[in-house]
């Protein structure tokens with residue numbers, strides 16, 4: 001892809017965050033004709049990332065925009081940032097949004113890393129407007145969809161489990177490339193504890209573990225998950241997958257495993273795919 005211009009397309013509104021100018025690099029794909037695109041928005045604990053994604057090849061066809069997640073990350077403040085991103089893009093097409101917690105038919109059941117006010121909120125309705133309908137799904141589910149379609153799990157038949165190691169552990173279960181949403185395997189109980197507290201990437205820092213020590217916990221966890229589900233493949237993602245050469249060599253499992261391929265963009269890409277293919281319900 002080549003970048004052909006940098007265009008000021010909007011100015012952020014009164015979200016209390018900034019009145020920065022929002023610019024987008026317009027990129028033209030050499031083999032991507034962008035026939036079908038969706039705006040993907042990835043809501044994280046510290047940042048909200050967004051980009052326009054090609055439905056055919058999964059490439060970002062705009063620059064990734066990054067906004068800080070408002071603090072406190074209340075529904076109204078986050079919704080204002082999302083509205084600004086959509087407005088700045090003058091976007092009217094499909095919009096997919098990730099959420100770092102359980103989402104059932106667009107409604108937040110638990111928002112572990114966000115403000116408690118999210119619990120029970122119809123997030124899909126909150127983030128939709130007259131112009132756009134937002135499809136909302138769990139952040140790890142989005143990463144899983146993206147890896148299944150365009151990344152490390154592409155073309156793998158049977159059960160694939162994608163795990164994201166970050167401040168928590170997110171999980172996506174896929175069967176023949178289709179998502180089984182809200183698996184929440186990061187909250188399995190292992191040795192009497194919520195495994196997220198033992199083996200998230202954040203625990204490596206919290207307990208001052210070396211990669212080898214942390215990988216031993218991850219191996220213990222994955223051995224349990226493979227006993228329960230006998231997947232065909234584990235895809236291991238999250239920020240720490242960038243350093244996969246430092247910890248994957250310590251893992252010994254009967255299940256094949258691979259690092260995630262789409263890295264930081266997996267959430268944006270998966271959200272856009274969910275909006276395009278309707279695997280996850282959007283508001284009527």
Ligand code: BGC
Pocket residue numbers: 100101102112113138139140141164166168169170171184186196
């Ligand atoms: C939440 C998951 C989420 C993961 C990563 C966990 O604490 O329960 O829903 O996918 O964190 O954000």
